[in-house]
Every structure is written in structure tokens, then in C-alpha cells.
Amino acid sequence: MKLTQGLKMAVKSVLSNKLRTVLSMLGILIGVATVIALVAMGKASSNEVAKQVSSLGSPNSLSVTILGRGTVTTLSVDEANELGDVMNVAGVAPVTSATGYAKYGKTQVSVTVEGITAAYEKVKEFPVQDGRYIAAPDIKNNTKVALIGVDTATDLFEDEGEDPSAAVGKKITINGYIFTIVGLLESQGSSLTGSNDEKILIPVTTAQKVFQTSGVSTINLIVSDTSLMSATVTAVEAVLYEKFRGNENAYRVLNQEEAMKTLNSVNETMNRQLIYVAIISLIVGGIGIMNIMLVSVTERTREIGIRKSLGAKKRDILFQFLVEAVCISGLGGALGIGLGYVASFIIGVVMKTETEVPLDTVGVAFLFSAFVGVVFGYLPANKAASLRPVDALRHD
């Protein structure tokens, strides 16, 4: 018997009993759909993580957070700037951060106020769209000048009937001190640490005075060679270890790569577990096919007998039933892929994330479902093929 003829016969048989076919493919269908949806979801969440982590800064950035524990709790701006001497460090931007009240006219908003140095622009890649940046003389002279984020500008000025984009030159008060806005920052969107556009930047020395703090809370660094990142991290940690007299809990050094790894490891663990669940559901689906095929062999014993009496060899019957099983599982797989796409689309809409179905997953899911058909179809097919025509014909 020819291959194509066998395929035609099997497809015909699969299509001729639609209810049985649908019932037996249900397990595989749901299994494959689950795999696709889960992978899409996992992909979406790791995309989300990547997006958030990349908004923390470019891959060559590195940040030191001063936690303020132990005997030495602060690091002065000058001490922070010394980190610029560490090899491979291309820029240092110490920041002191506090929450202040900004007021313009009758509008008052609570806002993050960061005391910065001139290096902030280059290190954080956060330039102004209008006006000038905070410069070295501002630091030296504790001048009361401020850069304002676009959202804060909108919050402050819109209710007062002023155009937020014309913020430069206006005078606002921060915790009672009068500041002149010299620059309007570019819009940067949000990151893991919150909105980047809801903030006011002032000279670090001024900030220390206004908020009565000493030292800095965060030091942002950039490196010139990303491949030497881990060596640089080690060197920076060594300097800090010295400064804080061996108290490792006083500071934390973070880089983007590290953060990504940490967040993604959670994701990966979850994904792996989801894949196990999916594989189990595919196996259960395969058992479903096997059961229905076994029943179908019994039900079709007479047909098998007729075929055998007419000249169907053992391998013809084996092939026919195997192809039927693969057709059912393959069809289930294909429909499952479709359903998985729909599910991942819905999940994307509901969770408001970008879901993505990788093509290799689709391929693997389909091949695996066909494979399940071969494995679980073999037993029933073999049972059918081994029937003796005499017995099979007598069967009702």
C-alpha cells in the first residue's frame, strides 16, 4: 500500500468520526495551548523585567547606595568623587535625595528633590531640553537654582495657568527657600525606582543645607569598558570597604546586569516549572488519545477483519492506526497552537503586557504533540494489527 493512500485513508477516518476525534484530541489541544500561553506569559514578564532594568540606566552604569549602618554612616561628596580614581570608572555622580515641598503660587506638590553635581547629566544621561544645567560654580556657591522634571513642572504650573514648558526662569519655593528654575529636564518615563519626571534637581551642596543632611545617599558611576564591569565592581567595593571600616552592610553596589540576573532568575525558575506542568499535561493528553484509540480498535475490530481479509497486511493496519493517532494528536497540536495564540493575546490585553510567542516554541510544541501521537498510538495500532482475521471477522 502506498504512503499517500494510507494517509488519505487515515485522514478520512479521522474526519468521519468528528466527535471521537475532538474528544481524543482535547487533551493534547489543551496541553499545547497551555504551553503556548505559559511561554508567552513568561516571555512577557521577562520582557517587562528587561525593560524595567534597562530603564535603571545603560548597561555601563553602576550605582552605590549608602545604607547608613555602622559607625561611619555617611560619605561626603568629595569622598564619593574619589571613586572616580578607581580604574575603568569614567564618571561619578553623587546624589543626595530627599522629599521636599515645592510651591508655586498657591500650588504645592510633594516631590523628590535630588542634590546633584554637574557630572549627573553625563552619568545619568539626563540632559535638559530647555535652559542650562547645574554647573560647578553652583555647587561651590550653594546657589539656589533648580532643574525641574516635566511632570513636576506640569503639576506646579498648569493649575496656575502657566505654560509648563516655559518653566525656565520662574521662581518656586522648595521647603520655604526660593529657587530659580534654570533648566527643564527631558522626559525619561518611569523606571523601577519610580517616575523620573517627577523630580527636582538642585546643587548637592544646596540640598545638604536645605535638608540638613551630610554626605550622599547614592553614587552613580559609569564605566568605560563594560566587559570589565565585575572587576570594577570589586574595586569599588574595596574602596568602600576601606571607607566604612569593614562594615559591608553600610553600602550596596548594584549594576544593571546583576539586577537583570536576579530578576530573571525568578522568572526562569517559574518558566521551568510551567514547562514541567505543560509536559505533564501533554502526556496526559497522549494517554487520552491512547484510551480512545484502544476503544476505537475494539469498536472497529470488524473493520480490521474486513480489511485484513481483503489483503491488508499487518503493517498496513499498523500504519493506518498510527497515522490516525498522529493525525489526531497533530491536529490537536495545531488547534492548540491557535488557541494558545488567542489565549496569549487575551492575557496580553488583560495584563497589559506585550506577550510574545516564540516560533521555536510553536515548532517544538507541534512536534512534541505529533510525537505523543506516535508513542501513545503505537499500542492501539499494534493491537489492531495483531488481530487474527478469523477472530476479527466474527466480532460484532
Next chain:
Amino acid sequence: MTTNANVPLIEMSKVSKSYMMAREKTTVLHEVSLKVAHGDFLAIVGPSGSGKSTLMNIIGCLDLPSEGSYKLEGLEIMGQSDNKLTEMRNKKIGFIFQGYHLLPKLSALENCELPLIYRGLPGKERKQRAMEALERVGLGQRMHHRQNELSGGQQQRVAIARALATNPPMLLADEPTGALDSKTGMEVLSMMEELNRAGQTIVLITHDMEVAKRARRTVIIRDGVLTEQERRNSDETYAGPQDGSEERLVQQA
């Protein structure tokens, strides 16, 4: 059919068949010997339990004898593999069953194509031969009907067409009229007579003496033993061996 007219179609000698039933050996056929020449129309008659189904299964290569020798067109069946038996069934025998044994999901034409599919014929030739066979049994107009759209007689004619489609040396009919009313049964039998007159060898298995009378030659099976009835001499077209030695049945030991 075949050029090899000197070799008998069926040559059985001392064929026995026994089964193990509950650890006890039950012998269903006792050293049955039978010769059927090409072009003959043989009826095997016997009550139920006589072993005629077992004999039919052996003649039809659906089952193997326990002992003895069975040659189909000179080829020894004893000890052949499953695949070889299947091939013999496909090439040498056209089955006509009591319950028609059509596949209900297939049309009449597709049913007739089935044995040709297993023979490995290309689609076009298959269709051609199946159509010819259906026309031969007068069902040229009903090729695309399914089993449930055909009457009992028509279904049996489809089964005959299916058996004829492979152009086999022998038609093996198991109670072909068993499921039909007597009128349709007679029609089917007339058709078989006609086929026989055209040279088709037919072996008919039945419990009904009336049906058996339509054959040229009748053997009776009882308790696994064959006895020959006298030959009907009325049919002048029969051109088989006339010396009598070949048709004589060898009985039990």
C-alpha cells in the same frame, strides 16, 4: 483467469484442524481432502457446528490447517507467514460474506477499491476496475451510495463486485443469501451462476440444500467429515476434468 488450467485450484489432502479448548484438544476437521478445478461451482453444505466455517476459513487462507496439505493453485499454504497468507487472500480469493462486510463509511465504489488499494494499484486503474466490477453486478448507477443507502440485495451485490474487482481465480461465498429474503437470495444466486458460466470458479458455503442445488457440485460436511454428492450434469458449459477421479472426494481414513 489463469493459464495454469492443469493445476487444480484447490488441492487439499488430509487437512485436519484442531483447537485447544480448556486444555482439551477438539478436532473440528478430520483429514479432509478436496479438489476443486478451475471453473467449478462447488457448494459445501453442512449444519451449524459441522466445521464448515473452519473449512471456509482454511480455504480462504484466513486460518491455517493443523495438519495435512493445502495447495492453492499449486502453492502450499501450510506453514506460510501471515503476510504471505494476506497476499494470497488479496490475489487469489474474492470473499462474499453473509453479513456483506462492507465498510459503512465508504461508498460502494470505495469499498470495491479497497482490495485494489492493498494490492498497490495506482488510483486511476483502481477506480476503473472498481467501476467495471460494479457495472458487472448492475450497480453502475449506485457507485457513490453508502451502505445505508442500499438495500440488502444491493449491498450483497456490492460485496460481489468487491470480490470480483481483483479478478481472483476463486470466489469464496459464505452464506451469501443468509441475510436476504428468498427472492433477492435467488437473484444473487442467479448472478453467481452467471459468473460461473463466464468461467468464474465459485466455492459456496451454506447450510441450505436449496441454495446448494444451484451449484454444479455439492459436498456435504458433517462432524468435520466431507462426503461428495453426485454431480449435476445439466450444465453443458462446464469444461472441467471429466474422468471423475479428480472430483471424487477422499473421505476420512
